[in-house]
Amino acid sequence: MLQVDPIAEARRNWEAHGWTAAAPAMAVVTSIMRVQQLLLARVEAALRPHGLTFARYEVLMLLSFSRRGSLPLGKIGERLQVHPASVTNAVDRLEAQRLVRRQRHPTDRRAVLAVLTPRGRSVAAAATIDVNELFEALPLVDPDRLFEQLRGVREAAGDFGASDAPGTRLPCDERT
Amino acid sequence: MLQVDPIAEARRNWEAHGWTAAAPAMAVVTSIMRVQQLLLARVEAALRPHGLTFARYEVLMLLSFSRRGSLPLGKIGERLQVHPASVTNAVDRLEAQRLVRRQRHPTDRRAVLAVLTPRGRSVAAAATIDVNELFEALPLVDPDRLFEQLRGVREAAGDFGASDAPGTRLPCDERT
Numbered sequence: 001m002l003q004v005d006p007i008a009e010a011r012r013n014w015e016a017h018g019w020t021a022a023a024p025a026m027a028v029v030t031s032i033m034r035v036q037q038l039l040l041a042r043v044e045a046a047l048r049p050h051g052l053t054f055a056r057y058e059v060l061m062l063l064s065f066s067r068r069g070s071l072p073l074g075k076i077g078e079r080l081q082v083h084p085a086s087v088t089n090a091v092d093r094l095e096a097q098r099l100v101r102r103q104r105h106p107t108d109r110r111a112v113l114a115v116l117t118p119r120g121r122s123v124a125a126a127a128t129i130d131v132n133e134l135f136e137a138l139p140l141v142d143p144d145r146l147f148e149q150l151r152g153v154r155e156a157a158g159d160f161g162a163s164d165a166p167g168t169r170l171p172c173d174e175r176t
Numbered sequence: 177m178l179q180v181d182p183i184a185e186a187r188r189n190w191e192a193h194g195w196t197a198a199a200p201a202m203a204v205v206t207s208i209m210r211v212q213q214l215l216l217a218r219v220e221a222a223l224r225p226h227g228l229t230f231a232r233y234e235v236l237m238l239l240s241f242s243r244r245g246s247l248p249l250g251k252i253g254e255r256l257q258v259h260p261a262s263v264t265n266a267v268d269r270l271e272a273q274r275l276v277r278r279q280r281h282p283t284d285r286r287a288v289l290a291v292l293t294p295r296g297r298s299v300a301a302a303a304t305i306d307v308n309e310l311f312e313a314l315p316l317v318d319p320d321r322l323f324e325q326l327r328g329v330r331e332a333a334g335d336f337g338a339s340d341a342p343g344t345r346l347p348c349d350e351r352t
Contacts, residue, residue, distance in 0.1 A: 003336065003337065004336060005327065005330075005331075005335075005336045005337070006255050006256070006257065006336065007327075007330075008327075010237075010241075013237075013241045019304070019308050021308075021312050022307075022308035022309075022311035022312050024316070024319035024320055024323065025311035025312065025314045025316055025319055026307075026308075026311050027319070027323045028314075028316055028319045028322050028323050028326070029215050029219065029311065029314070031322075031323055031326035031327065031330065032208065032211055032212050032215055032326065033212060033215075033216065033230075034257060034326075034330055034335070035208055035326050035329050035330060036208050036209060036212035037257075038329070038330065038333045038335070039205050039208055039209075039329075040209065043205065054209070061186075061189075065186075065189045079182050080182070081182065081210060081213075128195070131198075131202075132195050132197075132198035132202075133198075135198035135201035135202050135205065136197050136198050136201065138201045138204075138205070138329075139328065139329065139332035140200070140201055140204055140325075140328075140329065141325065141328055142325070143200035143201055143203070143204045144200055145325070146204050146207075146322075146325050147200065147203045147204050147207055149316075149317065149318070149321070149322050149325075150204070150207035150208065150210075150211050151181065151183075151184075151207065152315065152316075152317055153211050153214070153215075153314070153315065153316065154181075154183075154207065154210055154211060154214065155181075156315035157214045159181075159210070159214070160179065160180060160181045160182065161179065161181070
């Protein structure tokens with residue numbers, strides 16, 4: 001384990017070069033990358049015994065929360081905010097595991113539904129017990145405040161909401 | 177763009193199932209994943225004109241901050257907290273771009289140094305101008321507080337510091 005926080009040190013280097021206005025955000029961005037890596041490793045370790053990745057777990061949970069236990073693939077991508085190719089890949093794997101099956105949409109001929117199987121529902125429920133145990137043990141001092149701060153970043157990036165007032169989006173937003 | 181925040185909705189679903197103790201951390205973890213994705217896309221968009229990824233940019237900056245403009249590959253992995261294979265890969269690419277060259281360590285025969293070239297130093301400086309512009313424009317309301325909260329998560333995960341008191345580590349820490 002490092003004795004010194006490497007991100008705090010990067011920040012000191014940034015400030016020493018006179019980049020003081022950018023230094024706090026640099027430290028936040030680098031911290032987000034690191035914390036994402038730490039948390040993903042832990043969530044995936046909890047999911048591995050259930051044969052799931054985080055991406056596949058998210059698909060199962062979204063389906064389990066849906067009224068009919070099924071959603072069009074396009075809708076899944078939209079709700080999980082991931083690329084259509086990632087949804088296709090996750091559903092392929094879940095189908096091979098017999099946790100989900102594909103079905104033609106009853107009314108929209110262009111759409112394909114992912115349907116949760118009974119086995120998929122029970123694997124999702126079992127995985128959730130372990131994932132929730134992990135979540136409850138996470139040392140987050142003030143999760144609600146942290147959530148709100150991250151929500152501000154997501155909202156400003158145009159992630160959701162009706163607002164598109166100037167200045168509220170992140171620069172270089174390739175999705176606008 | 178979604179009108180409703182999908183993470184807030186996931187949280188409501190969590191609470192509706194009685195998983196109230198886990199719901200705030202679930203929302204934080206999911207937000208971290210999403211914010212990481214948003215920020216990485218933006219940083220990489222700023223770096224792309226310079227022929228760099230974030231991983232390679234981090235290596236260049238670490239070398240540029242070092243006293244001699246060179247560091248052993250092992251040290252780079254330790255400081256950037258990435259897997260040795262990722263460092264090898266980044267240095268391979270940087271070497272092909274002639275931004276870095278490999279050199280035998282003068283005293284430690286088992287170690288290989290990555291040495292910043294003059295071209296590497298100037299590409300890093302040019303990229304930093306664009307990256308800092310992006311950092312300064314990020315809509316972070318209270319970056320210092322956000323940094324501290326993320327720092328708490330990193331510290332509890334055993335990322336740095338001398339503390340290894342019981343209960344301060346995240347569960348399932350495979351590195352301990």
